[in-house]
Amino acid sequence: xxxxxxxxxxxxxxxxxxKGVGTGTVAATVAPSVLIGGEKAAxxxxxxxxxxxxxxxxxxxxxxxxxxxxxxxxxxxxxDGIDTSGNNVDLTGAKLICxxxxxxxxxxxxxxNPVYACMMLAMDAQDKQITTVEGLADGDDLHPVQExxxxxxxxxxxxxxxxxxxxxxALLSENAKPTLExxxxxxxxxxxxxxxxxxxxDAVKTASKKM
Amino acid sequence: xxxxxxxxESRLIGKRIPRLSGRDKVTxxxxxxxxxxxxxxxxxxxLRSEVAHANVVGVDLSEAEALxxxxxxxxxxxxxxxxxxxxxxxAAVAAETDDIAKDAIRLIxxxxxELPHVVTEADAMAEGAPxxxxxxxxxxxxxNVREEGDLAGGFAQAAVEVEATYHAPVQTHVCLETxxxxxxxxxxxxxxxWASTQGVFGxxxxxxxxxxxxxxxxxxxxxxxxxxxxxxxxxxxEGRRVAELARITGRPVKLMLTxxxxxxxxGNRPSMTQHVRAGATGDGRLIAYDMxxxxxxxxxxxxxxxAPYVYHVPNRRTERVNVAVNVGNQRAMRAPGHxxxxxxxxxxxxxxxxxxxxxxxxxxxxxxxxEVRQAQYTLGAQEIGWHRRNSVPGAGKAVKKRGMGVxxxxxxxxxxxxxxxxxxxxxxxxxxxxxxxxxIGTGIRTAIAIIVAEEFGLAPTDIRVTVGDSGPxxxxxxxxxxxxxxxxxxxxxxxAAAAKQKLFERxxxxxxxxxxxxxxxxxxxxxxxxxxxxxxxxxxxxxxxMDSISxxxxxxxxxxxxxxxxTQFAEVEVDTETGAVRVIKIVAVQDCGLAxxxxxxxxxxxxxxxxxxxxxLLEERFMDxxxxxxxxxxxxxxxxxxxxxxxxxxxxxxxxxxKVTGVGEPPCIPTPGAIANAVYNAIGVRIRELPxxxxxxxxxxxxxxx
Numbered sequence: 001x002x003x004x005x006x007x008x009x010x011x012x013x014x015x016x017x018x019k020g021v022g023t024g025t026v027a028a029t030v031a032p033s034v035l036i037g038g039e040k041a042a043x044x045x046x047x048x049x050x051x052x053x054x055x056x057x058x059x060x061x062x063x064x065x066x067x068x069x070x071x072x073x074x075x076x077x078x079x080d081g082i083d084t085s086g087n088n089v090d091l092t093g094a095k096l097i098c099x100x101x102x103x104x105x106x107x108x109x110x111x112x113n114p115v116y117a118c119m120m121l122a123m124d125a126q127d128k129q130i131t132t133v134e135g136l137a138d139g140d141d142l143h144p145v146q147e148x149x150x151x152x153x154x155x156x157x158x159x160x161x162x163x164x165x166x167x168x169x170a171l172l173s174e175n176a177k178p179t180l181e182x183x184x185x186x187x188x189x190x191x192x193x194x195x196x197x198x199x200x201x202d203a204v205k206t207a208s209k210k211m
Numbered sequence: 212x213x214x215x216x217x218x219x220e221s222r223l224i225g226k227r228i229p230r231l232s233g234r235d236k237v238t239x240x241x242x243x244x245x246x247x248x249x250x251x252x253x254x255x256x257x258l259r260s261e262v263a264h265a266n267v268v269g270v271d272l273s274e275a276e277a278l279x280x281x282x283x284x285x286x287x288x289x290x291x292x293x294x295x296x297x298x299x300x301x302a303a304v305a306a307e308t309d310d311i312a313k314d315a316i317r318l319i320x321x322x323x324x325e326l327p328h329v330v331t332e333a334d335a336m337a338e339g340a341p342x343x344x345x346x347x348x349x350x351x352x353x354x355n356v357r358e359e360g361d362l363a364g365g366f367a368q369a370a371v372e373v374e375a376t377y378h379a380p381v382q383t384h385v386c387l388e389t390x391x392x393x394x395x396x397x398x399x400x401x402x403x404x405w406a407s408t409q410g411v412f413g414x415x416x417x418x419x420x421x422x423x424x425x426x427x428x429x430x431x432x433x434x435x436x437x438x439x440x441x442x443x444x445x446x447x448x449e450g451r452r453v454a455e456l457a458r459i460t461g462r463p464v465k466l467m468l469t470x471x472x473x474x475x476x477x478g479n480r481p482s483m484t485q486h487v488r489a490g491a492t493g494d495g496r497l498i499a500y501d502m503x504x505x506x507x508x509x510x511x512x513x514x515x516x517x518a519p520y521v522y523h524v525p526n527r528r529t530e531r532v533n534v535a536v537n538v539g540n541q542r543a544m545r546a547p548g549h550x551x552x553x554x555x556x557x558x559x560x561x562x563x564x565x566x567x568x569x570x571x572x573x574x575x576x577x578x579x580x581x582e583v584r585q586a587q588y589t590l591g592a593q594e595i596g597w598h599r600r601n602s603v604p605g606a607g608k609a610v611k612k613r614g615m616g617v618x619x620x621x622x623x624x625x626x627x628x629x630x631x632x633x634x635x636x637x638x639x640x641x642x643x644x645x646x647x648x649x650x651i652g653t654g655i656r657t658a659i660a661i662i663v664a665e666e667f668g669l670a671p672t673d674i675r676v677t678v679g680d681s682g683p684x685x686x687x688x689x690x691x692x693x694x695x696x697x698x699x700x701x702x703x704x705x706x707a708a709a710a711k712q713k714l715f716e717r718x719x720x721x722x723x724x725x726x727x728x729x730x731x732x733x734x735x736x737x738x739x740x741x742x743x744x745x746x747x748x749x750x751x752x753x754x755x756x757m758d759s760i761s762x763x764x765x766x767x768x769x770x771x772x773x774x775x776x777x778t779q780f781a782e783v784e785v786d787t788e789t790g791a792v793r794v795i796k797i798v799a800v801q802d803c804g805l806a807x808x809x810x811x812x813x814x815x816x817x818x819x820x821x822x823x824x825x826x827x828l829l830e831e832r833f834m835d836x837x838x839x840x841x842x843x844x845x846x847x848x849x850x851x852x853x854x855x856x857x858x859x860x861x862x863x864x865x866x867x868x869x870k871v872t873g874v875g876e877p878p879c880i881p882t883p884g885a886i887a888n889a890v891y892n893a894i895g896v897r898i899r900e901l902p903x904x905x906x907x908x909x910x911x912x913x914x915x916x917x
Contacts, residue, residue: 076309080248080254092239092242092248093240094239095245097470097846098847100845103387103846134239136238142238146234146237150233153811156652156653156815157387157435157438157652158435158652159243161236161237162239165237184857185854188853190853190854192387193438193440193822193851194438194652195817195818195821195822195852197817197854199814201854201857
């Protein structure tokens with residue numbers, strides 16, 4: 001939006017509003033009152049490129065045709081995406097927890113490397129083999145990490161578990177026999193609030209013996 | 212009289228059994244509220260105030276309503292109303308996609324007339340502070356004063372005295388699945404809600420009341436739930452509003468709080484500041500305790516804390532006030548009032564012991580009337596190697612110094628009436644257990660399966676357990692106060708026993724034996740007096756035909772018991788150059804009553820310790836006095852424990868009796884006190900404010916030197 005800064009005369013853009021509240025007051029228009037929101041429609045979507053495109057993603061070995069906007073993340077496609085034949089992608093194992101690449105709840109693999117799906121644009125996931133927690137097992141045969149997580153009770157509420165499982169699998173594919181310190185480093189991008197860490201460490205050690 | 216039998220007779224109860232939901236959770240199949248995708252579902256979002264205190268002058272929804280893809284916009288706050296804290300709800304939208312909903316709330320125009328705010332306790336208590344509650348005089352509640360014994364007389368007997376101020380800041384729950392719901396109306400009179408809640412029946416009853424519906428026309432489902440820690444009772448503003456959006460649009464709507472809103476409005480543990488003067492006699496008896504304290508629960512009250520705690524003081528006076536600030540309300544958080552109270556009390560105990568020249572463990576033994584904890588002190592001290600503890604705190608010239616500390620806790624967790632359950636034996640031998648409790652991550656689903664399988668001689672995986680659904684009409688209470696297992700287990704046990712009795716009555720004639728002689732084990736019913744008379748489980752149930760057995764259960768006082776004691780020992784290493792504290796090891800000795808599932812109980816203890824470690828070293832809500840905003844409403848700047856913080860944890864399930872007691876909350880209580888005392892033992896400098904961060908350590912060390 002090339003003219004976005006010009007809007008200050010008639011209204012207050014999100015950007016100038018944010019500049020204003022940093023100092024506690026908004027001088028631009030209606031002091032002493034404060035405005036929240038109140039952007040023009042075009043401003044609200046500034047830079048968000050509402051125009052969409054149809055792309056193909058390869059997820060768990062299966063092709064998906066999905067329509068995405070430039071801002072659409074891989075995580076949004078996995079969880080909320082609808083393919084071009086109208087079916088929900090519905091791969092809800094990866095979770096949105098922190099929404100900023102801090103907690104690892106949305107971890108998936110892209111070409112075998114762990115990535116935060118909330119930080120990867122769907123368009124950037126084209127031409128990559130995406131593996132989600134749903135794609136780790138071989139049919140009914142669970143991945144050794146999955147087996148070990150169950151055995152060691154390496155989960156409580158389970159909301160962070162898909163992220164930890166994928167990160168653990170990715171760690172073991174890089175380093176089949178990690179030490180405890182290496183496990184801690186390998187899983188440092190994942191957060192659990194129930195406090196399952198000790199049993200997660202045990203599970204990764206057990207799984208490493210089966211890799 | 213019902214009983215759980217002897218440990219030697221238990222095949223499953225008390226063993227380490229992987230939870231039934233494990234497979235669904237590790238494969239991503241487990242569906243949380245956040246994962247529910249209904250056909251035609253819309254996405255809801257809430258516009259919240261960024262201002263902490265203001266009059267609402269105007270709200271204009273028109274541009275948001277006009278945005279393509281927006282299906283409904285509702286105003287939550289009325290013009291003329293007051294905004295009282297950052298995050299307060301202003302309006303809500305429902306749109307075809309979450310991104311459109313996000314765009315739409317940015318199009319809502321809100322005019323606010325800012326009022327002076329106070330967001331810190333110091334500001335709220337300052338002379339001339341703006342009054343922020345209409346129903347109080349000033350920003351402090353009337354003091355709650357309690358007195359016992361003869362305080363002056365007590366101090367007259369004291370050989371040593373300590374006077375100190377201890378502080379714990381506000382902590383937030385940080386549920387990884389934020390609060391939220393999916394609402395769907397079947398027709399104008401029937402509502403289904405998938406709720407991320409600790410109480411499906413509480414949510415059902417609230418929504419039925421809010422929408423004037425008969426309770427049996429609201430169904431609430433919580434199959435899996437991503438963490439609550441006390442903050443997820445009731446549907447909240449977001450739950451009522453999402454149901455309203457769904458009704459207006461005639462489509463299902465999902466509305467989950469953002470991470471930021473979760474910090475701002477979904478509850479927190481109140482702060483605690485206490486100024487204590489306490490005395491002990493020369494032979495090590497606590498004799499007098501005088502405490503004046505305050506805390507804030509946000510704009511509401513509820514900032515209570517335990518003081519004194521655990522240890523007996525005969526002569527005492529306590530005075531507490533609540534301080535109101537323009538910040539979102541507190542909610543119950545894992546053992547409300549206890550961990551902060553324990554931190555202050557255990558710190559005080561060590562300070563008194565040092566003045567007495569007494570080993571802090573010995574000082575506790577003299578003043579602790581709990582026989583269970585006395586035994587735990589012995590066990591825990593052995594496990595941590597208490598004899599290795601620094602005899603002179605802070606001794607030595609090493610950069611990294613180690614120390615040990617101890618802390619204690621207590622809790623109730625005895626459960627109560629109010630659970631209905633049903634156990635059904637089908638003719639094909641399959642078994643179902645249904646009750647309206649919810650599995651919030653504690654593993655009650657598996658505990659139910661263990662109890663039923665034990666009764667029937669089956670495996671836990673043979674039992675299909677349905678929880679987290681109000682549909683079957685079998686209510687249970689909310690999962691709070693560590694009450695779930697102790698409330699549910701007796702009813703499940705008696706239901707299973709009743710069903711077994713019915714089956715025995717049908718089979719006894721065939722086996723030519725009195726009903727009382729029948730037993731079941733290893734998928735076989737047999738006669739105890741003549742073991743040659745047997746019938747396989749499936750053959751027996753096969754004779755039920757259409758006439759399957761389905762029995763309810765009853766509350767039984769004899770199967771549960773309240774009251775647990777816990778003790779923790781911590782070993783830490785403090786880097787005196789960086790101020791960093793590394794916890795080396797925690798030994799947690801936790802009285803659990805009868806642990807139905809020892810593995811899940813160990814998980815609970817680990818989890819409590821880790822949450823306590825977060826409170827001890829990391830967690831603090833930062834409010835900016837200038838803007839009235841929370842500065843760390845995210846997961847980067849609000850620190851919770853990660854892999855690097857995790858010490859070796861020795862979780863000891865301390866068996867005391869064969870009656871069920873809840874243990875969800877107590878293991879987080881002793882941790883901050885034990886860590887704080889270990890830090891003192893390491894460096895000889897006491898940090899009386901949580902969290903114990905490097906800046907505080909370095910400042911304290913520098914002050915000691917100076």
